[in-house]
Amino acid sequence: MKAGISGLGMITPFGVGVEHFWQGLRGRRKPQYVMELIDLAQGQRELGMFKAVAEGLKDYISPALLRRIDPLAQKALLCSILALKDAGIVDDTNKNIGIVTGTGYGCLNASFNFQDSLIDYGDSAPSPTDFINSVHNSICAQISIALKITGPVTTISSFELTTAQVIETAAAWLKQDSCDYVFACIGDENHMLRNYATALFKEGCAQDDVVYEPGEFFVSFVLSKDDNAKYGCIKEIQSSGFDYGVGCTVQYTLEISQGNSGSEPSLSSELSGIERICGYSPCVDALYLCAAAVIKSKQVTLSGKAIGRQERIIIKRGKDKCFQNYIITGGKCLKHSH
Amino acid sequence: MASTIKITGLGAVCASGGNVEQCLQNMYAGIRNPSPPSLFEADLKVQYPVFEYKGRLPEESNTMVTRSVRLLLKALHEALNQAQLTESDLSSGYRVGVCIGTTVACTLNNEQFYRAWKDNKTPGFEAIERYLSNNPALFIRKRYNLKGPAATVANACSSGTDAIGISMHWLSQDLCDIVIAGGTDELCRTTYLGFASLLVTSDEPCRPFDARRKGLNLGEGAGVLVLERDSAANNRKAKALAYAAGYGTAADAFHCSSPHPDGTGLKKAITFALSQSTLNIRDISFINSHGTSTEANDCAEGAIISRLFSTEIPVTSTKSYTGHTLGAAGALEAVFSVKSLCDGMIPATLGFEHYDEKCMLSPTIKTTAVKTSAALSTSLAFGGTNSALLLTGTEQ
Numbered sequence: 001m002k003a004g005i006s007g008l009g010m011i012t013p014f015g016v017g018v019e020h021f022w023q024g025l026r027g028r029r030k031p032q033y034v035m036e037l038i039d040l041a042q043g044q045r046e047l048g049m050f051k052a053v054a055e056g057l058k059d060y061i062s063p064a065l066l067r068r069i070d071p072l073a074q075k076a077l078l079c080s081i082l083a084l085k086d087a088g089i090v091d092d093t094n095k096n097i098g099i100v101t102g103t104g105y106g107c108l109n110a111s112f113n114f115q116d117s118l119i120d121y122g123d124s125a126p127s128p129t130d131f132i133n134s135v136h137n138s139i140c141a142q143i144s145i146a147l148k149i150t151g152p153v154t155t156i157s158s159f160e161l162t163t164a165q166v167i168e169t170a171a172a173w174l175k176q177d178s179c180d181y182v183f184a185c186i187g188d189e190n191h192m193l194r195n196y197a198t199a200l201f202k203e204g205c206a207q208d209d210v211v212y213e214p215g216e217f218f219v220s221f222v223l224s225k226d227d228n229a230k231y232g233c234i235k236e237i238q239s240s241g242f243d244y245g246v247g248c249t250v251q252y253t254l255e256i257s258q259g260n261s262g263s264e265p266s267l268s269s270e271l272s273g274i275e276r277i278c279g280y281s282p283c284v285d286a287l288y289l290c291a292a293a294v295i296k297s298k299q300v301t302l303s304g305k306a307i308g309r310q311e312r313i314i315i316k317r318g319k320d321k322c323f324q325n326y327i328i329t330g331g332k333c334l335k336h337s338h
Numbered sequence: 339m340a341s342t343i344k345i346t347g348l349g350a351v352c353a354s355g356g357n358v359e360q361c362l363q364n365m366y367a368g369i370r371n372p373s374p375p376s377l378f379e380a381d382l383k384v385q386y387p388v389f390e391y392k393g394r395l396p397e398e399s400n401t402m403v404t405r406s407v408r409l410l411l412k413a414l415h416e417a418l419n420q421a422q423l424t425e426s427d428l429s430s431g432y433r434v435g436v437c438i439g440t441t442v443a444c445t446l447n448n449e450q451f452y453r454a455w456k457d458n459k460t461p462g463f464e465a466i467e468r469y470l471s472n473n474p475a476l477f478i479r480k481r482y483n484l485k486g487p488a489a490t491v492a493n494a495c496s497s498g499t500d501a502i503g504i505s506m507h508w509l510s511q512d513l514c515d516i517v518i519a520g521g522t523d524e525l526c527r528t529t530y531l532g533f534a535s536l537l538v539t540s541d542e543p544c545r546p547f548d549a550r551r552k553g554l555n556l557g558e559g560a561g562v563l564v565l566e567r568d569s570a571a572n573n574r575k576a577k578a579l580a581y582a583a584g585y586g587t588a589a590d591a592f593h594c595s596s597p598h599p600d601g602t603g604l605k606k607a608i609t610f611a612l613s614q615s616t617l618n619i620r621d622i623s624f625i626n627s628h629g630t631s632t633e634a635n636d637c638a639e640g641a642i643i644s645r646l647f648s649t650e651i652p653v654t655s656t657k658s659y660t661g662h663t664l665g666a667a668g669a670l671e672a673v674f675s676v677k678s679l680c681d682g683m684i685p686a687t688l689g690f691e692h693y694d695e696k697c698m699l700s701p702t703i704k705t706t707a708v709k710t711s712a713a714l715s716t717s718l719a720f721g722g723t724n725s726a727l728l729l730t731g732t733e734q
Contacts (some may be wrong), residue, residue, distance in 0.1 A: 041460040099589070106445055106492070114532065115452050123381040123531055131532035132595045132720065136444060136492035141721030144589040150603060152610075153589040153723055154500050157444040157492040159473055165489040172507035178610070193446075193455060200463040239487070243480060 003171040004229025005254075005293050006181070007087025007222030009079035012287065013050040013215060013278050017082060021287075022294050024277060031277055036192075038199040047199045049190050050215035050279030054078055065146060070110045070133040072189045072218070073142040076101065079220035080143050080183050087222040087230075089181065098151040098179040101140040101186070102166035104159050104282030108191040110134040143185065151179040162186065163285040164237045164250050170223045171234070180224065186286040187218030215279015219286045221293075231293035250285055254292045342568035343509050344578035345729070347421030349413035349520075350673045352559025352660045353389030357416050361659075362677050365685035366705045370659045372543045372555055377405075378527040386539040388525055389557030389661030402464070404472040406443035409560040409666075410522035414478065421564040421576060423516070428482040432570055433514040435486030437505045438474040439497025439521035440665035444490055447528040474522055486514035492665075495628075496587070496717035497521055498561060499668030499725040503585035505565050515570035520562035521669035529664070530556060536595065544631035545689030546655035547640065547701050554630045557661020561669030563676070580676045583617060583712065583728040586610030590722030596634045601642035603724035604716060608646065611714075611726040619646060622728070623709035624684050626675045628718045629655025629701070630662050631689070635718055640697030652708055653701045658688035668717040672727055675713040679731040682710050 010017060013031030014024030023029035032051040037044050054075045057066060061077060069077070080099075089095055110133035117127040132138060137155040144153055152173055156165045163186055170182035194214050227233060236253040274287050348358050353371055355361035364370075372387035395408040396415065403411075418428075428434050451465035471477070479488040487508055491501040498521025505519035533539050533556060540553035565582055566574075588606035590598035597603070612619060625647070627639055643653060656674050657663075663670055678684045687701035710731035717725045 039458070039460060041462075103492075108446070111445060111447060112452065114528070115447065115449060116456070118449070118528075118531060119453060119456060124383070124534075126531055126535045128532075128535040128537075131535055134445070134532075135441065135494050135720050137494050137719065137721045137723065138594060140493075141589075141594050141723075144591045144722060145594065148591050150589050150591045150606065152587045153493075153721070154504070154587065155492045156489050157473070158475055158488060158490045159470070161476065161488055165487065168487060168513070169489070169504055169507070172504075172511055175511060176507070176614070193452070196455060197463070197466045200466065204463060240485065 002233055002235060003167060003174060003223040004226035004233045005221050005231035006224040006226055006229045007083040008231060008290060008293060009082030009086060009220040010290060011052045011054050011075045011079055012217045013052055015053070016055050016078070018294055021290065025291055036195055038196055040199055040203055042203055045199050045203065047195055048213045049195050050213065051190060052216045052218065069142045070107055070138060072107050072109065073139045075187065075218040076139045076185050076220070077143050077146050079218045080147065080185060083183065083220035083222045095181055096151050096179045097149045098170070098173050098182040099140050099143055099149055099153045100166045100169045100182060100184050101137065101155045102162040102283055103136060103139065103157055104162055104188050105194070106136040106157060107134050107138060108189055108194060112191060112193060139185065143183065159282040160248050161239055161250065162283050164239050167234055168237060174223065174225050182223045184221040184223055185218070186283045188216055188281040188283055190214055190216040212275040212280030215275070215281055217278060217281065217287060219290055252285070252289060254289065343506055343582040344566045344568060344571040344576070345563050345580045345582055345676055346566050346571055346576040346578060347417035347423070347564030348579060348673045348676055349415065349417030349562040350559065350670055351391055351409055351412045352663060352670055353391055353557055354659045356393040356412065358673060358677055362674065362681065365656060365659050366683065368686055368688060370543065370688055372661065375525060375530065377525050380527060380530060382534060384541045386534060386541055387543060387555050388530070389555060390525060391558055402468050402471055404443060404468060405524035406440060406522045407472050407474060407477050409524060409558065410438065410474055413520065413560040413562040414518060417562040417564050423564065425482060428484060432516050433486045434484045435488060435505065435508050435514040435517040436475045436478045436484055437489045437491065437501040437517055437519050438478065439491040439493065439501040439669060440474050440523055441492065441494060441497060442523045442526045442529060442665065443472060443474050444492045447526065449528060478518060493723055494719035494721055495662070495664055496668055496719035496723045496725040497665040498670065499672065499715065499717040499727050500587060501669065502563060502582065502672055502727055503587060503725060506582050506585050509565060509567050515567050517565045518562060519565050520560060521666040522560035523558055523663055523665040525556060525558040538632045540631065543689055544658055546629035546631040546658055546687050547636050547694060547697050547699050548690045549692040549694035551631045551633065551636065554632050555661040557663040559660060559663045559666045559670055561666055561673040563669070563672060578732055580679050580732060581730045583730045584611035584615030585727050586614065587723060587725040590724065592722050595720050597638035597718050597722060597724070599638055599641065601638040603722060604639065604642045604718060605646065607724040607726040608714065611728045615728050617712055617728060617730070621712045622651065622714050623711045624652040624654065624678065624713055626671045626713060626715045627653050627655050628716050629657050629687065631657065637696045639716065639718065640699035644698040652684055652706050653699060654684045655687045655701060656685060659685065668715065668725065671715045672729065675715045675729050678708065679710050679713055679729060683707050
């Protein structure tokens with residue numbers, strides 16, 4: 001498997017764009033974070049959620065289109081526009097582009113808006129628009145319609161295995177020449193019920209000590225067959241196991257080929273704790289991949305690892321030690337985010 | 339790409355029957371059983387008929403297992419038996435992947451839980467746990483301790499076809515030896531009311547491609563195919579029932595809930611599927627169409643079928659027996675297509691009586707003998723997704 005990351009578009013709790021995420025990773029920008037009091041049967045509990053605000057949507061998307069589409073799809077569309085721009089293929093209408101979207105929970109707000117319309121107005125008067133927007137692949141559909149993409153499209157929803165399978169599918173399409181580029185668009189959104197569910201989980205079901213607060217984000221990777229892609233090549237993904245409440249093990253290998261000396265890494269360290277500064281989503285591997293991809297230092301070989309609910313990326317590299325400045329330490333970032 | 343992908347096992351459960359043979363025998367006999375929904379109540383002036391599976395599902399000691407997963411397990415057991423695959427084969431002998439399409443099973447739409455929470459009550463965690471522990475592909479991966487890739491495809495009404503297509507990629511790119519591919523969906527009140535709100539459901543049994551159609555009927559079920567790399571099937575001395583020969587998918591980029599009226603995305607999907615196979619369009623002996631019985635779908639599909647194929651090609655819509663089973667539809671229709679390749683016949687399209695000039699298509703009106711060379715199964719979905727699957731018989 002091989003898929004070059006030629007472009008990135010991101011909306012995270014640090015804001016819109018790769019640069020804001022990068023500043024956030026380095027502790028130079030605060031994430032959007034809201035603390036809530038949640039009523040449980042056992043009493044009130046305090047729990048926060050990390051919010052991704054899609055500022056600047058109107059700079060790229062017409063108000064008429066924005067009115068019609070769901071907030072999660074809006075984020076996905078903005079990310080895809082930014083990723084196209086980043087990849088330098090904005091005006092190339094001849095390219096055959098595919099879209100694979102991935103989401104752990106789907107369009108929560110549209111789903112619950114539909115439920116609200118049923119509860120508030122009765123069985124005979126629910127909102128058809130919310131029903132259409134509640135379908136998982138509406139995200140993919142809105143990107144396809146807005147950007148006139150007529151290549152292959154699909155949507156995957158496999159909780160902690162979502163990101164891995166989105167990228168595998170995109171890589172398969174590239175390998176069999178289904179398309180020149182694939183958008184791998186991955187993310188989840190917040191809803192108050194998600195916070196309530198997290199509080200319930202923390203209270204009674206968690207199998208480990210750490211339960212991360214919910215976070216929302218959306219990421220679009222432009223994947224290509226380019227071995228020398230701007231952000232490196234995803235060479236391999238390995239996954240094993242899955243159990244509800246425990247997660248699974250997924251390992252990504254991202255190779256940056258520029259000037260790779262091929263020598264054995266002399267230093268290794270861990271990049272961990274993105275959940276602490278962006279919140280948790282089943283698709284959080286995508287943020288780890290982004291973190292690895294935007295480390296623009298030269299001559300590195302990166303390999304990422306996500307293990308259960310304590311996902312981390314292990315970064316191995318050779319000569320240049322300045323990358324240590326970029327290591328995210330859980331304690332520091334936790335303090336920073338609160 | 340896929341001429342060496344063998345189909346060695348089939349499983350199906352839907353309103354037509356509890357196994358593949360029973361489903362097809364009922365279809366060949368022209369029997370269908372739509373009824374008002376009994377699994378839930380809806381406060382509507384019209385009780386739109388649905389196609390429920392009314393037989394027994396596998397007993398599960400864990401009461402958290404959803405109906406969608408139990409439907410899937412029933413179809414899976416049948417497919418594994420036919421493929422002569424044991425649990426030991428699945429967990430240790432081969433690299434086995436699982437790819438399942440669904441719509442309902444990946445959506446948190448527990449109305450009772452939501453109503454309680456909205457009413458400022460404090461509902462317990464069970465509904466969330468049920469949702470998190472019943473993702474179909476992940477459930478099967480855990481149950482059988484599978485070592486290959488696992489994906490739940492949530493691509494609306496083409497999910498089942500796309501799950502098979504993704505499985506074909508996995509096999510052709512040597513990511514695994516065997517894939518459990520298919521789709522599953524249970525009838526659900528939220529979905530029922532959602533389709534009612536779109537004004538596309540019929541108050542009578544559906545009539546695909548008929549000029550007097552009034553819309554679709556929802557259904558439930560699961561379809562499973564065991565797909566194998568040639569090497570794995572040969573090693574096991576497994577008999578091929580048919581081959582998965584090509585797959586294509588393409589977007590219309592037109593509308594969120596309606597297909598492009600000219601069927602442009604569907605044409606692209608069929609063309610790509612053919613390019614991935616060694617077939618040409620004249621090799622296709624019949625089409626199991628998406629055939630939902632909505633005007634938008636029937637006309638888009640009719641436009642392309644009438645343009646690409648000879649007027650003689652037999653076209654059926656098995657949704658006239660199963661209803662629209664959403665995420666399971668493409669998988670069930672692939673299963674029925676393989677069985678029809680084996681049997682040399684396809685069922686009538688029930689309800690079709692009056693030719694619709696807008697559709698330009700006359701589907702089968704009786705059980706029809708077909709050549710057993712190749713079948714095309716098509717799926718169109720919300721979001722403007724179009725998918726095409728090519729299957730070839732063993733006597734080709």
